[in-house]
Amino acid sequence: AQSVAQPEDQVNVAEGNPLTVKCTYSVSGNPYLFWYVQYPNRGLQFLLKYITGDNLVKGSYGFEAEFNKSQTSFHLKKPSALVSDSALYFCAVETGTASKLTFGTGTRLQVTL
Amino acid sequence: DTGVSQDPRHKITKRGQNVTFRCDPISEHNRLYWYRQTLGQGPEFLTYFQNEAQLEKSRLLSDRFSAERPKGSFSTLEIQRTEQGDSAMYLCASSFVDRGSYEQYFGPGTRLTVT
Numbered sequence: 001a002q003s004v005a006q007p008e009d010q011v012n013v014a015e016g017n018p019l020t021v022k023c024t025y026s027v028s029g030n031p032y033l034f035w036y037v038q039y040p041n042r043g044l045q046f047l048l049k050y051i052t053g054d055n056l057v058k059g060s061y062g063f064e065a066e067f068n069k070s071q072t073s074f075h076l077k078k079p080s081a082l083v084s085d086s087a088l089y090f091c092a093v094e095t096g097t098a099s100k101l102t103f104g105t106g107t108r109l110q111v112t113l
Numbered sequence: 114d115t116g117v118s119q120d121p122r123h124k125i126t127k128r129g130q131n132v133t134f135r136c137d138p139i140s141e142h143n144r145l146y147w148y149r150q151t152l153g154q155g156p157e158f159l160t161y162f163q164n165e166a167q168l169e170k171s172r173l174l175s176d177r178f179s180a181e182r183p184k185g186s187f188s189t190l191e192i193q194r195t196e197q198g199d200s201a202m203y204l205c206a207s208s209f210v211d212r213g214s215y216e217q218y219f220g221p222g223t224r225l226t227v228t
Binding site: 004032034036041042043044045046049051090092094096098099100101102103104105106 | 117144146148153154155156157158161168169171204206208210215216217218219220221222
């Protein structure tokens with residue numbers, strides 16, 4: 001069975017500071033990892049993915065994520081946070097069969113001035 | 114707008130009634146997925162289709178739930194004899210697996226409230 005853990009319910013950061021949202025995973029075989037963002041009353045928006053190759057992947061809105069196989073982690077990062085980044089962030093994993101995604105419980109990011 | 118659309122966006126029903134939701138995927142996408150999301154949780158997988166074939170169903174999908182994707186285009190999710198525990202956001206997503214892209218694109222969801 002595959003699973004995702006997002007250990008922080010909420011992350012608070014000041015605008016302009018770097019942010020990190022943590023994610024660890026458990027899966028049999030090679031992981032296919034994703035980050036999605038959810039704004040209030042809106043669906044999930046795809047941010048970025050890791051399939052293979054370079055461990056640092058870049059995505060939308062200046063976000064990036066680092067895949068670490070030994071630590072089974074896929075943390076989301078951004079060098080300089082914006083107030084508009086405030087939202088709910090979900091990490092997800094699947095096994096490369098383009099079947100079901102398994103999501104974490106989400107981390108609420110709050111960026112303040 | 115060429116994204117995934119869902120209808121209705123909100124549904125309030127009384128316990129015991131049947132409800133049906135519709136999802137229209139991105140037109141060239143061959144896979145379609147249904148998820149359920151409750152407050153404070155991440156989406157949970159329900160079922161998915163490759164074209165018109167239903168390939169997998171979660172244990173969450175009880176006998177009261179049925180999903181179809183006739184002709185491999187839009188999909189419907191029906192819940193019979195609704196219960197209060199069915200109250201949730203029902204999300205639809207689609208992907209084009211043959212391109213090897215794997216990411217799923219989500220619709221805005223249908224929020225179901227069972228009273």
